[in-house]
Amino acid sequence: MLDASSAGGSAAPSEPLLTDARLGKKPADRLQRHYLQATLKREENKFDQIIAVDQAHAVMLTEQGIIPRATGTALLVQLSKLRREDVGIDVMRGSMLLQIEGHLASKTGNEAAGALSTGRSRIDQGATFRRLYERQAIIAVLTELIDLEAAVIAQAANHIDTIMPGYTHLQPSQPWVFGHYLLGVAERLDIDLVRLERAYAAVNLCPLGTVGGSGSTWPLDRHRVASLLGFDGIVENARLGRDIQYTGDIAAAASMLMATLNDLATDLQLWSMQEFGFVELDAGYCGTSSIFPQKKNPVALEGVRSAAAGAVQWVGNVLAVSRGVGSGDLALRGAAFLDTALQSTAQMCDLMTGVMETLIVHKDRMAERAGEGGTTASNLADTLVRELGLSYRAAHHAVGRFVRVCLERNLPLTGVRASEFHEMAGLADQPRLSDEQLAVALDPAGFVRRCRTPGGVAPEEVARLHAAAVERLGESRARLEARIAALNSAERKRAAAIAAILNAPEAATR
Structure with a gap:
């Protein structure tokens, strides 16, 4: 054109x-x-x-x-x-x-x-059609986000008791459960979804009829227009008709969602390394090398991380653009980059959905590594507190010494008898754990089974978290469907109003 x-x-x-x-x-x-x-x-x-x-x-x-x-x-x-x-x-x-x-x-x-x-100007006309466009773009993101959350929850259902090593500072920390990790991702996605819904509510107010900021001398029915366009209400103060502060809500919600995608993609890419070998992307979401024949590169994850990098600027860009509105520099009001930002967010959600639906999980490799690197050391310290009456700090010191000596002697933590443990930990003068107590304390599966506090990794808790996630997902999907139905209803209402005017020879009735 x-x-x-x-x-x-x-x-x-x-x-x-x-x-x-x-x-x-x-x-x-x-x-x-x-x-x-x-x-x-x-x-x-x-x-x-x-x-x-x-x-x-x-x-x-x-x-x-x-x-x-x-x-x-x-x-x-x-x-x-x-x-x-x-x-x-x-x-x-x-x-x-x-x-x-x-x-x-x-x-x-x-x-x-x-x-x-x-009864209108380019100011309120432009503000109105931009809100319609942004509203539809948010609907598109919500649609893809809900599909992604569903894929993550479905994958979690397959791994309610899949034990893996957890990490802090990229060093082994405590045993985790892969399904529990994924349900944490799903909960973050749900929080992101709620942010987007709040942004939608801020967008879905009609500025048409605010004209140049003072309203109009014409008897405009602003509520009628809002109804015909599917808005939830009107922008009440005419001076705010041109306002774009609400775009900050959109940018923040989209940026935070991209941060969640980035974290998920980063973890999966790390765990797909041969050094970890916990997960593997389906070949359809990978690329290869023009020189290294052996390569299976997780390019889908790299694409998500690359797109997420630019998202850190979205809120700052909106704030910079909105600075001009108060002085009347209306040429700045469009925040044009927001269109591509929302499109990118929807696309990356869709891409990650494909990754999650086809993700290959190496459960045996996860279980094999779950107890390595001293992941149950903190549980051993807790055992010393319970069984020997040590303070946690004293127990922490003793277990830390035990780990160091094992590494110096090239011994696995689980290859030591209780008597040797007490000597290596500097606890020779303390009451002793039995060999069975030591083995139980160092068992990753046993640790996981006993983490029954709300939100913990015990199988029954992970199952509860999964059921809650499924329920939240259903509620989110119902809210999205209600929004789409409301927009479709407004479109039908507008078509009926047009038909009434075109077909009635006299004054149209509503």
């Missing part, structure tokens, strides 16, 4: 340009090429939302008797059949509002086309 040849073109001779009256001069070629074209391209991508706003506004103007029924009918006839490819873009006309107005003028005449701008 829009290309370089559009710059420097001219509108039809009979059609006055917006710039004619006040400026008396057409936009400079450089302004057209370097600024106006880019702005138009971004708006053109929101064509469907712009038409929806025009339709709702035309319906309201007609129902309120602000414009003649014949004018409203003529406008709605043309708007109902208007498609993106029908509008020939002329950069000199200005924004998409004026591009569409120019097209309507060619069909209905300048008088009728110009009536569509009664």
